[in-house]
Amino acid sequence: DAKTTQPTSMDCAEGRAANLPCNHSTISGNEYVYWYRQIHSQGPQYIIHGLKNNETNEMASLIITEDRKSSTLILPHATLRDTAVYYCIVAQNSGGYQKVTFGIGTKLQVIP
Amino acid sequence: NAGVTQTPKFQVLKTGQSMTLQCAQDMNHEYMSWYRQDPGMGLRLIHYSVGAGITDQGEVPNGYNVSRSTTEDFPLRLLSAAPSQTSVYFCASTSGRAGTGELFFGEGSRLTVL
Numbered sequence: 001d002a003k004t005t006q007p008t009s010m011d012c013a014e015g016r017a018a019n020l021p022c023n024h025s026t027i028s029g030n031e032y033v034y035w036y037r038q039i040h041s042q043g044p045q046y047i048i049h050g051l052k053n054n055e056t057n058e059m060a061s062l063i064i065t066e067d068r069k070s071s072t073l074i075l076p077h078a079t080l081r082d083t084a085v086y087y088c089i090v091a092q093n094s095g096g097y098q099k100v101t102f103g104i105g106t107k108l109q110v111i112p
Numbered sequence: 113n114a115g116v117t118q119t120p121k122f123q124v125l126k127t128g129q130s131m132t133l134q135c136a137q138d139m140n141h142e143y144m145s146w147y148r149q150d151p152g153m154g155l156r157l158i159h160y161s162v163g164a165g166i167t168d169q170g171e172v173p174n175g176y177n178v179s180r181s182t183t184e185d186f187p188l189r190l191l192s193a194a195p196s197q198t199s200v201y202f203c204a205s206t207s208g209r210a211g212t213g214e215l216f217f218g219e220g221s222r223l224t225v226l
Contacts, residue, residue, distance in 0.1 A: 036215070043116070043202050043217030044155070087154065101171055102147070102155035 009107040018075040022088030037084040118218035135203030144186040148199040
């Protein structure tokens with residue numbers, strides 16, 4: 001059973017912020033939220049992860065709600081190169097990936 | 113560092129043939145795994161390994177064998193290929209025996225079984 005729910009697709013204008021939501025209402029206390037993206041048919045690429053605090057790196061920001069049941073990945077200034085499928089997964093930080101299936105993700109189309 | 117390297121990138125097999133997809137990483141990662149991705153679907157875990165000599169099944173292990181004789185290599189074997197195994201296969205690795213943190217993926221191996 002999928003542990004996360006994401007919209008199938010989204011559009012974003014180039015230069016605007018892309019906000020990608022993810023619901024993970026059954027997340028447990030020791031599970032982290034991870035985001036990956038897959039451009040064309042390349043191997044997925046790690047973006048960011050967090051436990052309960054908001055996180056930011058050079059690629060994106062991750063906002064996790066206080067109850068941890070949902071999160072939003074923010075690409076602050078989307079470019080055409082950000083067009084990709086974005087995956088939100090939850091995994092324990094110990095033995096986590098052993099039980100993880102990546103769902104179909106959100107297909108983000110950045111429009112010129 | 114080369115990261116995670118998969119070979120071959122493309123392969124066409126006939127039903128019943130056998131082959132091995134190779135995966136190597138040069139990051140000294142203990143955790144390695146294999147996924148398959150079918151059109152319109154996400155990535156499903158086939159097998160994983162938390163260290164040399166230790167392997168276990170993922171979500172869709174049937175028809176595939178793995179072994180982990182070294183930290184660097186994690187080959188995936190198809191003993192008798194079937195058309196249902198037509199897919200894109202990704203190998204991934206991460207540091208730590210338990211499989212934590214950032215998962216590094218290879219570029220994929222595209223397999224067609226006729």
